[in-house]
Amino acid sequence: MATHTYEITVIGGGPVGMFAAFYAGLHAADVALVESLSDLGGQTGNLYPAKVLYDIGGFPGISGQQLVEQLQKQVTHFKPTIKTATTVTAINRLDDGTYQLDTTQEPILTKTVIIATGGGAFTPRRLAVDYDPALDDKNVFYFVRDLATFDGDTVAIAGGGDSAIDWALAIAPRAKQVNLIHRRDQFRALESSVAELKASPVQLHTPFLIESVQAAGHQIDITLKQVRGEAKRQLRVDKLLVNYGFMSENKQLRSWGVDLDRNAIKVASTMVTSRQGIYAIGDVASYPGKLKLIASGFGEAPIAVNEALSFLYPERRQALHSSQLYH
Numbered sequence: 001m002a003t004h005t006y007e008i009t010v011i012g013g014g015p016v017g018m019f020a021a022f023y024a025g026l027h028a029a030d031v032a033l034v035e036s037l038s039d040l041g042g043q044t045g046n047l048y049p050a051k052v053l054y055d056i057g058g059f060p061g062i063s064g065q066q067l068v069e070q071l072q073k074q075v076t077h078f079k080p081t082i083k084t085a086t087t088v089t090a091i092n093r094l095d096d097g098t099y100q101l102d103t104t105q106e107p108i109l110t111k112t113v114i115i116a117t118g119g120g121a122f123t124p125r126r127l128a129v130d131y132d133p134a135l136d137d138k139n140v141f142y143f144v145r146d147l148a149t150f151d152g153d154t155v156a157i158a159g160g161g162d163s164a165i166d167w168a169l170a171i172a173p174r175a176k177q178v179n180l181i182h183r184r185d186q187f188r189a190l191e192s193s194v195a196e197l198k199a200s201p202v203q204l205h206t207p208f209l210i211e212s213v214q215a216a217g218h219q220i221d222i223t224l225k226q227v228r229g230e231a232k233r234q235l236r237v238d239k240l241l242v243n244y245g246f247m248s249e250n251k252q253l254r255s256w257g258v259d260l261d262r263n264a265i266k267v268a269s270t271m272v273t274s275r276q277g278i279y280a281i282g283d284v285a286s287y288p289g290k291l292k293l294i295a296s297g298f299g300e301a302p303i304a305v306n307e308a309l310s311f312l313y314p315e316r317r318q319a320l321h322s323s324q325l326y327h
């Protein structure tokens with residue numbers, strides 16, 4: 001049974017939850033950050049670490065991975081309690097007003113809660129064919145953590161959306177050869193990217209589906225079957241990157257007793273939810289005009305933290321600028 005009671009617990013270690021936990025530390029709050037995956041970083045660290053972001057204030061261009069590394073450095077400065085591989089399953093209010101968070105590990109006691117669970121726990125859409133799971137992360141990939149993984153290799157990329165094309169274009173100059181497999185002749189991507197793709201050395205296989213994936217020594221054999229046709233193609237590659245998109249799962253929210261707007265949590269301009277002492281920020285928060293961007297979430301985090309502290313200490317006036325607080 002938990003004995004310590006945090007002042008603020010942030011649920012979700014994506015970019016917005018990480019920044020909120022840092023900002024709470026800046027205000028000397030006793031804070032815990034809880035993340036269901038084994039690494040912090042959320043969508044940015046897991047879904048697009050190699051993508052360059054151009055819409056983060058102060059950075060003319062920064063990769064998802066670099067942004068997560070900077071956030072990690074920032075969040076650890078005030079030494080908050082960080083619990084990874086821990087999923088919050090329930091938020092219960094005890095008689096004295098404290099919240100008990102049930103998790104997949106120990107329960108957590110906290111006076112206030114900031115929910116930053118984004119699109120929920122996410123998993124990649126997997127290949128629709130059976131293959132040896134031992135090939136995962138060796139020959140078959142669902143995430144790009146480091147572009148160098150594909151250096152000098154023969155690569156196949158499956159998918160026809162923006163991100164499949166972005167990866168094909170990013171990997172092509174480093175790889176021996178890149179094959180792009182898509183079940184339609186048309187791609188669902190920016191016209192400029194499609195034009196760049198067609199002018200690139202990337203070998204297109206459309207409209208083809210993957211029929212089988214089999215180990216071939218340290219490589220893999222991929223059999224392709226034409227959609228609405230009988231033609232087959234055989235590819236032997238070092239690595240297959242599957243880019244069929246992601247499914248996110250946030251049905252837990254429904255049992256947390258906060259008012260929802262479809263799959264997001266309704267908040268007031270103070271980021272407070274329909275439950276006292278519980279706030280929501282980042283992609284999971286909904287209000288008129290909401291934009292699901294990191295920059296918006298970075299703005300919502302200080303609002304929620306200051307509101308949580310004013311709720312806990314109504315008599316205390318919070319300092320506004322970091323120079324008064326950072327040491």
Ligand SMILES: Cc1cc2nc3c(=O)[nH]c(=O)nc-3n(C[C@H](O)[C@H](O)[C@H](O)COP(=O)(O)OP(=O)(O)OC[C@H]3O[C@@H](n4cnc5c(N)ncnc54)[C@H](O)[C@@H]3O)c2cc1C
Pocket residue numbers: 011012013014015016017018034035036037040041042043044047048051052053054055086087088089116117118119120121122163252281282283284292293294295297
């Ligand atoms: C391909 C792609 C490209 C993008 N490009 C940009 C861009 O260029 N610029 C931009 O501003 N935005 C971009 N975005 C959007 C941006 O990633 C999101 O706005 C941002 O990640 C939201 O951050 P967050 O912290 O609110 O949520 P998330 O990043 O979704 O993080 C939420 C975290 O909470 C965890 N979690 C969920 N449920 C629980 C639970 N019950 N218990 C514990 N932990 C839990 C999850 O595991 C996750 O780590 C892009 C998104 C995608 C998919």
